[in-house]
Amino acid sequence: MTASRLIEITSANHGADLDLVYATPHNFTGKPIYKAAHCLLLEPAEACLRKAVAIARQTGMTLRIFDAYRPPQAQQVLWDFLPDPTYVADLVRGSNHSRGTALDLTLVDASGRALDMGTAFDAMTIESEHFHPGLPEAVQRNRLLLLGVMHAAGFTHIKSEWWHYELPGSLALPLIDNSESGPLRLM
Numbered sequence: 001m002t003a004s005r006l007i008e009i010t011s012a013n014h015g016a017d018l019d020l021v022y023a024t025p026h027n028f029t030g031k032p033i034y035k036a037a038h039c040l041l042l043e044p045a046e047a048c049l050r051k052a053v054a055i056a057r058q059t060g061m062t063l064r065i066f067d068a069y070r071p072p073q074a075q076q077v078l079w080d081f082l083p084d085p086t087y088v089a090d091l092v093r094g095s096n097h098s099r100g101t102a103l104d105l106t107l108v109d110a111s112g113r114a115l116d117m118g119t120a121f122d123a124m125t126i127e128s129e130h131f132h133p134g135l136p137e138a139v140q141r142n143r144l145l146l147l148g149v150m151h152a153a154g155f156t157h158i159k160s161e162w163w164h165y166e167l168p169g170s171l172a173l174p175l176i177d178n179s180e181s182g183p184l185r186l187m
């Protein structure tokens with residue numbers, strides 16, 4: 001598998017906000033994992049992202065992406081830090097992020113403020129689950145807005161993380177390893 005099927009997402013070309021947390025210390029490991037901030041998606045996921053951006057815009061919202069394609073080596077770093085399959089895909093199954101079809105994101109309003117989703121991105125708690133009871137109604141509505149945008153664009157969600165979306169059927173696709181030539185080299 002080559003890197004050629006991965007398309008770089010930029011705010012200029014895609015109209016999304018990028019905050020690539022794994023290129024910074026602002027992630028659950030507390031350290032940067034990627035040497036450089038590149039946001040990559042497999043072609044069909046990139047096409048769905050364009051739809052999602054357009055649908056979100058109709059509601060006055062912008063998508064803010066935290067992570068997209070993740071090299072298998074980066075997945076290893078995350079698994080070593082947190083070997084919990086609820087939140088980190090184990091290495092045999094592999095992450096759909098490493099298939100180029102998954103992304104982590106939230107919604108930002110017209111003033112540039114991220115909507116209140118009840119937990120931070122990558123908070124490994126039960127409150128991160130979709131439809132978790134007891135969260136404020138505004139939080140439930142904000143999550144449902146993101147859910148609606150992403151499903152309308154062709155993505156599906158997973159139960160445990162409000163910020164994670166992926167293309168249906170991703171598990172059947174091969175893992176992509178572009179660690180030799182790709183832009184997402186690890187620290």
Ligand SMILES: [Zn+2]
Binds near residue numbers: 102164
């Ligand atoms: Zn994810």
